[in-house]
Amino acid sequence: MSKKRKKAQDLIITEVKNQLLLQAERWGRKDYYTPLKLEEIELEQCNKIVGEFLAEKSNLEYELHMLESDKKDVLAKMERLQIYLAKSARVAKKHENNIGKIIQQKIGDREKINAAVNKVDKKSAISVLISDN
Amino acid sequence: MSTDFSLNSGMARDKLYGLSKLKQQNQQQVQEQQQQNQVMQQPATSTIQWTQAAQAVEQVGNQNVQNQARGLEIQAPNLEDVAMLTSTVSTKEESIAHMVGQKIISHLGINVGALKEKFKEYYRQSKSHNLLLERFMANVKMSGLNAMLTLAGLSADEIEHTKAEVREEALKEIDSKLQQDWAYAKAMIEIVG
Secondary structure, three states, X not given: OOHHHHHHHHHHHHHHXXXXXXXXXXXXXXOOOOHHHHHHHXXXXXXXXXXXXXXXHHHHHHHHHOOOOOHHHHHHHHHHHHHHHXXXXXXXXXXXXXXXXXXXXXXXXXXXXXHHHHHHOOOOOOOOOOOOO | OOOOOOOOOOOOHHHHHHHHHHHHHHHHHHHHHHHHHOOOOOOOOHHHHHHHHHHHHHHHHHHHHHHHXXXXXXXXXXXXXXXXXXXXXXXXXXXXXXXXXXXXXXXXXXXXXXXXXXXXXXXXXXXXXXXXXXXXXXXXXXXXXXHHHHHHOOOHHHXXXXXXXXXXXXXXXXXXXXXXXXXXXXXXXXXHO
């Protein structure tokens, strides 16, 4: 696909998102669609697409084994589907990483937080052993 | 004739008799007007009764002026007295304005249901991302429709309930569009190309 076409597609997608967010703001949902929320929506749709691809794969397998159709054609479709499945898994992984990064930014440095928590909650030095006797 | 009326033993008998008769007649008239001014338990007449009472007071006042010109002075009830004379007041919501409004609406052949649908449509468009459309709908059409709906008899609570319904629908639609039109399309473009 040419760069120009891809750029145009990205522009349209961004414009659709901005318009919908503006409408939501006008209806009173100002801080509802945060970057985290949008990433979660994208991840959800990615997983939906993966599910659809897996369903298509099972249909193709059935067609390959059970039905008397052109096997070369079916095999070519299955190969292409495998590539798309791998790509969709990568995209889903990317969104998961983005979500992790956003959460990490909100939480902050884990080590510092653990140290602070340990200072506040002092663990007791006495340990009690409970036995059956 | 003197301007101040006072019963004087030196006055002529026939004149005294005539003046006392006139006074009795005026008292009767005032009593009749008091009976008229009593507010009945009828719907949608509270404003008319007050105006009637005010007109009655004016008439008595005019009569008072005429009597003063003749040389008599009669105490007529003031507007404050009218308030004391009325014992009960109608407090029903539906007023004359509502009834007149509904008559106008039915005379023009406007369907209230269709008006409500148009209101929902314009309210939806008044929250559009398009600035011109949003301003036009919000300022011009909505204000006109609000007035029409109140004239048609819809209460403020009903209008607010309608607005809340439209808001819920719109937010659901925005949510589904974000999922379908944006996120799904974006993911497919990234995967398939």
